[in-house]
Amino acid sequence: MQGSRFAFGPFVLDPSAGTLLRNDNPVAVGYRGLRLLAALVERQGEILGKAELMDAAWPGRAVEEGNLTVQIAQLRKLLGPAGDGGEGGGEWIATVPRVGYRFLGAVERLGAKRKPLPLPEKPSIAVLPFINLSNDPEQESFADGLTEDLITDLSRISGLFVIARNSVFAYKGKTFAVGEIAEDLGVRYLLEGSARRAAGRVRINAQLVDAVSGDHLWAQRFDRSLEDVFAVQDEVTARIVEALLGRLRAPPPRNRPRNLEAYDLCVRARKLMDDTPQTAREAHLMLTRAVSLDPEYAEAYRWLAMNHWMGWVHSGGPTESSRSIALELARKAVSIDPNDAGCRWVLAYLLAYERSFAEADAEFGHAIEIDPNEADAWAALSDIAVLAGRIGEGLEHIGKAFRLNPYPASWYYLALGQAQYAAGDYEAAVETLRSDETYRTSSRRFLAASLAQLGRLDAARAEVELFLIGNPDFTIRHWATTEPFRDAATLEHFVDGFRKAGLPE
Structure with missing residues (x-):
């Protein structure tokens, strides 16, 4: 599903890439403004209600109408007067009193820029x-x-x-x-x-x-x-x-749930894993119920392990108690179903954070052997390889992950941007980390470091300010001591970028 681009006047909007160009030059537009503009342009000429627009820019959040008014005013200032003779006082965006807004300009839907992916050698x-x-x-x-x-x-x-x-x-x-x-x-x-x-x-x-x-x-x-x-x-x-x-020997059997209610709960919970702290708590309740209904359901333990690891701790990394519980749950998942690649790579990832590197490497190896198509395993392995100083491997691994999963979760972009930063490719890291898929997440710290290394200190500090709103307890020292680095030079490279960007010590 290659995202369309939209041309209007001198502008080209690419919502999937998170970019707005005026006469081929980038226009600085914020994340909320870009979401609003995309919603309006995609339905040119239609009246969009205020509630619908607020949901487009602040999905899942309750915000005051004044926030929408401010964003629309900023968009109008950014776009300037319409050059196509549109109504509404020459503006691109017209106000429909007490209802919402409408995009007036003529819009041309362009084809996507992404090249078709080549077919693999395998079926x-x-x-x-x-x-x-x-x-x-x-x-x-x-x-x-x-x-x-x-x-x-x-x-x-x-x-x-x-x-x-x-x-x-x-x-x-x-x-x-x-x-x-x-x-x-x-x-x-x-x-x-x-x-x-x-x-x-x-x-x-x-x-x-x-x-x-x-x-x-x-x-x-x-x-x-x-x-x-x-x-x-x-x-x-x-x-x-x-x-x-043709007829092949089947792989070892997977662990199947014995209770269909537990299965339903696990399916619903895993959709909530990469979302907000509130939905992570909902997932926790579902998964806890699932394992109580089916104590031998490996996948439920796997997701519950990840839930303890990341669900409530979007700001600064898991607490010691959460890490301990997560590791215990991950080990239990593997003991129930050693033939599940997902259980294996989750255990491997958590072991790396416990500095049990030899065991972690072995578990990653088992995961890839069991399921070479497990995209999440390649993405997680990229993260760990980069922090070990094996940057070329890390880039190769995240490349495999994206090929298997061309429209992935936001954390893939964090892993890619981190690898690009580690390789010294700061421009590529900035492009990756400014993409719509990851820009609003904690990956901003790597975006700030990349901008700082390019000498764009004002932009870097602006990103730091936004990052600290959602991550007020972040410190360089805590991050450096909790991340599973195995290479001192790589650690120093990241710390240097964080310091230049102005992140707190």
Whole structure:
């Protein structure tokens, strides 16, 4: 799903890249302003209500209407008078009294700039989000969980290249041609399907499509008891592998949940992991309930470990008690299911922060061996490799992660920007860390350091000020002592950038 760009007057807006150009020159526009402008331009001529605009700029947050008024005024000043003879006093953005705002200028939708991804040498596949055909919208998470589990099952087949969950869910609820999606993700094959769950039964339809030829390679409908849903997942996986690779020896079996309520809770909770502290607390309650319902459910322990590690501590890193609990939960997850790559890399990551580097390296190795398509494992490994001074490896690892997951979570951009900074490629780091996907997060500290190393001290200090609003307890000393550095020169490089940017000692 390559994001469109929008041209109006002398401007080109690229919402996915977080940039606004005037006559090909960058325009300094803030994150909120960019979100508002994108919402208005994408629906040129329509009246957008104030509530809708505030939700676009401050998603999930309650803000006063005055904040919207200020942002609109700043956008008008930034854009200047419209040059196309539009109404509304020559302004690009018109006020609709007591209702909202409307974008008046003529807008041309441009194609995306990103080049198509080359096909891998292996047979490559993306599992598109299964459609929920139940009348109950609460069953949406069941269809999502089915999609995610099939991705996990297929990715463990070493002969396949499988796109990660985050990227395929970028297409959920949107209409795109099969060929367009396949080209966008750089894969040849797509798995499409639907699910209906009702009255203790589940009906699943699935079809495998060759996006190059347009042929349907395999299609089948399953109508089973709900208790058989995981057996259906195994059968779908086997049919796809047979169609693409022939008959292969199956990998070791995965640990499956014994309780469907625990499964539903885990599916819902893992969607909340990278969000706000409030949603992290919701995830904690769901995962705690899941493990109480099914004490042998490895994936629930894995996500609960990460929840303790990062969920409540967006500002400064986990406390000693949280780290200890997280590590204990991660070890339990691996002991229950040693064949789950996700459990392995989470344990590896936490071990690195405990300075158990040899054990961490071994666990990362196990994770990649079990599932070479586990994009999160490559991204986490990049972080640890960079802090060990293996910067070239780190860049290679994060490159693999992005190829497997072209539309990833925000923390991938932090890992990439961190690696680019460590390599001394400050301009690239600034471009990465200013992207819309990560700009509002704690990755700002690396953006500030990159700007400082480029001599752009005013911009660096502005980013520090914004960073400290959300991270008031951050200090260089605490960060340097808690991050798992293994290379003194790399540590000093980061500390130098932080100091130049003006982060507190």
